Amino acid sequence: MxxxxxxxxxxxxxxxxxxxxxxxxxxxxxxxxxxxxxxxxxxxxxxxxxxxxxxxxxxxxxxxxxxxxxxxxxVCSYLDEHMLLSFLSPVEYFETLRKIYGLGEQDLENHLEKFSPLFNDEILGKKKYIRDLSKGNIKKVGIAAAFLGAxxxxxxxxxxxxxxxxxxxxxxxxxxxxxxxxxxxxxxxxxxxxxxxxxxxxxxxxxxxxxxxxxxxxxxxxxxxxxxxxxx
Structure with a gap:
């Protein structure tokens, strides 16, 4: 509350x-x-x-x-792109958060699978830094990160x-x-x-x-x- x-x-x-x-x-x-x-x-x-x-x-x-x-x-949040480590790729960023939260590799895999429809095959494995993504895709990364760690x-x-x-x-x-x-x-x-x-x-x-x-x-x-x- x-x-x-x-x-x-x-x-x-x-x-x-x-x-x-x-x-x-x-x-x-x-x-x-x-x-x-x-x-x-x-x-x-x-x-x-x-x-x-x-x-x-x-x-x-x-x-x-x-x-x-x-x-x-x-409590987690996503307010704007300045909250992200934009010099990392999305995969590197999520892996960094996984380690911070003490989650297992399978936990992260399950989490990203939940966001697969939202990512629409445009974010993971594209060899782009977060800063090089479109504004919409940067937002998707931030939102998915806010959900991580339950x-x-x-x-x-x-x-x-x-x-x-x-x-x-x-x-x-x-x-x-x-x-x-x-x-x-x-x-x-x-x-x-x-x-x-x-x-x-x-x-x-x-x-x-x-x-x-x-x-x-x-x-x-x-x-x-x-x-x-x-x-x-």
Missing amino acids: IKVENLKKIYGPDEALNITELTIESSECFGLVGNNGAGKTTFFRLILDLIRASSGRVMINGEDVTKTEEWKRT PSVILLDEPFENLDPTSQNRLKKIITEEREINGTTFLISSHDLIHVTDICNRIVLLEKGHVLQDLKDKKEVMAEALTDYFDR
Whole structure:
């Protein structure tokens, strides 16, 4: 469970985020939407302790993320390509992560097999460094890496961006199955309202750093509420 209490991030005179209280339950698929500058990426970076809050705190399973490292064993993410070791090939990168996580070779093979439809024979064994892949394929590598090691929480920032329609649908299937089979909690930030409403059972709308709507309803009802907001 992730719990936010009086969380603020201020840059000079500008308030980037101000969330009084928010709880994300285990096994939720939590969607985060909003226009540019709404505070989505700031919120994710605060959860991951990549930046420090001006005030307030984020708790993961009862632990303040700024005061312990234990939560990092069960939380993984992919926010952007800067999180990758782009000077490695995808195979080298996954092998490096396998050793860090203490996984067996068969564990990695099984993991990559799960992502084979998403990779579409365009990533593994191509003798390319990650940095030389297309933006969409770089994203696929990052997303597959975020799933490695069976984390209980996965954060994905704009996971559908730069993916073709077939890959978007395959990714949605992977996320849905991971949640249904393993009870994984997902936090997904996206500008793509269709995909977010397809897979998320809860969607929070941010506006200028504040929670404007917290939607927990049928897909069609959430889609209508979001359409009304963004069509203003």
